[in-house]
Amino acid sequence: MSRTGAMTTTLALASRLRAMRDDDLLAGLHARxxxxxxVSDFFDLAEALLDADAVQEALLRLDRIELAALVALGxxxxxxxxxxxxxxxxxxAATAEVxxxxxxxxxxxxxxxxxxxxxxxxxxxxxAVAPYDAVIARLEAWEAGGLPSPDALLDTAPPDPDPAADATREAGDRAAGDRLAAERAFEAVTAVSELLAELSREGARELQKGGxxxxxxxxLAEALAVDQAAVPVVMSVASRAGLIAIEDAAWLPxxxxRGWLRGATPERWQRLADAWLATLPGDVRTLLEAHAADRWGAALREHAAWLHPxxxxxxxxxxxxxxxxxxWLGLATTDAAPGGPTGAARTAPSRDLTPSTPGTALLRDGSDAARAALAPLFPGEVDRVYLQHDLTIVSPGPLAPAIESRLRGMADIESRALASTFRLSPASVDRxxxxxxxxxxxxxxxxxxSLTGLPQPIEYVITDAADRHGRVRVRDATGDGVRSAVRSPDATLLRTIEVDQSLAALRLVRSGESLVSRFARDVVFWALADARYPVLAxxxxxxxxxxxxNRVAHPRPASGRDQxxxxxxxxxEHGSAGGDDAGEWLARQLDQAVRARQTVVVQVAMPDGRTLDLVLEPTGVGGGRLRGRDRTADVERTVPLSSVRGVRPAD
Structure with missing residues (x-):
């Protein structure tokens, strides 16, 4: 893989780096x-970028088409x-159809x-472009390191795709698969809804090392009624859709x-699916769009491996x-039994998936088309429930979002499916x-x-909770080390709070007819509420x-250093700080050319005002003079450095 074109050594890259706009240079460095x-100057930076390890890291990130283009250029x-x-x-063979x-x-x-x-x-x-010599040298060494040779990069044809799903599945099978997809899509929306409710109640701590x-x-697994292995899936889907984020090392909605929870189920699913599509890595999206109606099996994985040699x-x-x-989102199906959200199929896809009709629509026509394909398969929403004497509230189908949201504020959910069950309690009414x-x-x-009126036990719970509510009150207070005060007309209840060991962390101290604390009102309030006291702020x-x-996250741009x-x-700053910057730059270029034995074009200012281009192979720099062989005249020349106006690689 030899080349006799433009010189593409460290000198050429250093000159290019120095001349680049800062924004373009920053983008290039971010990708490497x-x-x-x-690194103290642009020569050092060029050497660092052309170091064998740095080049190898960059090559490993390229796909086959980019590598093939590099081979052709080399x-x-x-x-x-x-x-x-x-x-x-x-x-x-590898690139004939590109x-x-x-x-x-x-x-x-x-x-x-x-x-x-x-x-x-x-x-x-x-x-036109030409690759740097160090890049080609690293690529030529791939075969010795167990990676594809340049010839293999060009001549290994892509694997054959699996047969198109539409051609291999009967209409009845497709309909059954779409029904299964709709079931999974509904379960996905349900799981994300439960995740938001649980994180709103209490955030989930993220480890410093991740996870x-x-x-x-x-x-979360218990709250969502899923296997623990499925929790990262639910969180990744919700995070990509912008529904949860990390704040103060905790995941929060x-x-x-809030707006997502109020939407209809098809619209909520659409946002999840749209986020999945929008955040696909470029290579994965291109691959799936090209195979939107094909079986996603072993051949697709083989193609991914072929594309990234x-x-x-x-x-x-x-x-x-x-x-x-x-x-998990119902964009693809398998022949496996549904298994519900806890099934292994929800977290470990088979190597033989088939895109559902909504999945194909999403990849080909966007999320509006996908929602239109899936919405008729979703169960209809209801706006009525059964109130029962045992204080349970049974929904005969998925509740309309507005009704469910308000019902959740006064009752605890016990089971969530097509028919959900809530339970009213003194604590939930107090909340x-x-x-x-x-x-x-x-x-x-x-x-x-209600489809069954208001049963007497439910009426009693509401009345009793309302009568008890506010028997304990907490407000802001000022004083020496005091930030809040707790009071109650029930002296016995106040005494109970004073000696309650579960509240010891609040450091409640008797002050007249109140208990005072050095903690803020809201901290004391929630501690009392968690201890099931009828507290009012x-x-x-x-x-x-x-x-x-309802703590919420406020995602902020990362404020870390940009090295x-x-x-x-x-x-x-180094290049413009005092001294003869132009002279220093010329000296570094000439020194680099001497070390690399690289032929360069030297622009020399003549006494009569003309500028003469000399094609030299520099042999030494010292004593204020440049020595080298003139390749055009085939003679040795000595040029005063003070007369040199510029240096560039020879073509």
Whole structure:
């Protein structure tokens, strides 16, 4: 893979880096992994980027089309534009069917990632490029390291796809598969809804090294009625849809979660599916869109491995993770039994999936088409429930979101399915009263949605909870180390609170007819509420204040250091800080050319005002002079450094 075109050594890259706009350079560095230690100028940076390990890391991230374009560029005698690269690739099995637009994108990516050198920075359209020598050398060494050789990259044809699903499945099988997909989609929406409700009640701690703390994972699995292995799936789907986020090392619902919960089931599913599609890695999305009606089996995984010859296992794992979520969302089906959300099929996709009709619609026509295909298969929503004497509330089908949201505020859910069960209790009614409901409002709401009237036991629970509510009151207080005060007309109840060991952390101390604490009112309030005391919050004037324990996350852009930006700023400052910057830059270029034995074009200012270009192979720099062999005249020349106006690689 030899080349006699433009010189593409460290000198060429260093000159390019120095001339680049900061934004373009920053984007290029962000896409690369390289050592920053010891980088004090653009020559050091160029050497770091062309280091064998840094180049290898960059090559492993490329797909086969990008690697094939690199091979074609490396075998050319002159720099090539995308059109010429595309023409070359048409003669090879791996890239015979690749459109020019794809090749153009590949060449642009290689340029942006600082793996090839533009031959003419200002050329529009079909600008030619040439790879750096170190990049080609690393690629040529792949075969010795157990990776595909340049010939294999070009001549290994893609694997044959599985037969199209539409051609191999009967209409009845497709209908059955779509019904199964709708069932899974409904369960997915249910699970995310339960996740938001549970995180609203209590956040889930995220470990510093990543992943949920084990107690939080177990709690969520129980609340969602799923296997613990399914919890990361539910959370990844919800996170991609912007419904949950991390704040203060805890997962919490976002502000947008409230609006999502009020939407109809098909619209809620659409947002989850849309987020799945929008956040697909580019290679996975391209692959799935190309096989939107094909079986997603072993051949698809083989294609992912073929497309990423430098990292086939990682490519398959990336694909498997998204197929797992597609199965969970009802975008694909298997021949396995549904198994519900706790079944293994919900968290570990088979290698033989088939896209559902909504899944195909999503990939081909977008989320509106997918929702239209799935909505008729969802169970209809209901707006009436059965109130029973044992204080349970049974919904004969999925509740309308607005009704379910309010019902959850006054009753605890016991089971969630097509027919859900809630339970009213003194504690749940007290919670509703704390949040601003009234006894009259609760009765009116339950009567309105009930198919069985308002049973006497439920009436009694509401009345009793309303009578007890507010017997304990907590308000802000001021004083020496005092921030809140607890009072009650029931002296016995106040004494019980004072000696309650579960409240010892509040450090409640008797002060007259009240108990005072150094903790804020809301902290004391929620501790008393969790201990099942009929507590009410008040403002400083004694007016009731409704409190809701709905903590939400407010995602903020990462504020961490940008080491690449800091490096660029340091290099720019170094290049302009005092001294003869132009002279220093020329000296570094000439020294680099001497060490690399690289022929360069030296611009020399003549006494008569003319500028003369000398094609020299520099042999030494010292004493204020440049020595080298003139390749044109084949003579040794000595040029004063003070007369040198510029240096560039020779073509």
């Amino acid at each position: 992994s390289y050592r920053r230690a010891g 075998r050319a005698d002159v720099p090539l534009g995308p059109g010429a690269v595309a023409e070359t690739l048409r003669g090879h 459109p020019r637009e794809r090749v153009e994108a590949a060449v642009a990516l290689l340029t942006d990632r600082l793996l090839v050198q533009p031959a003419d920075e200002g050329a529009p359209g079909d600008a 949920l703390a084990l107690p939080a994972a177990k709690r 976002t502000e947008g979660a 430098g990292s086939p296992r990682e490519a398959q794992q990336r694909l498997d993770a998204r197929l797992r979520d597609a199965l 509703a009263l704390t949040a601003g409901e009234t006894a009259e409002g609760i009765r009116a709401f339950l009567t309105e949605i 008040e403002d400083a004037a004694g007016r009731p204040v409704p409190l809701r324990r 690449d930006a800091e490096l660029i700023a340091r290099l720019r």
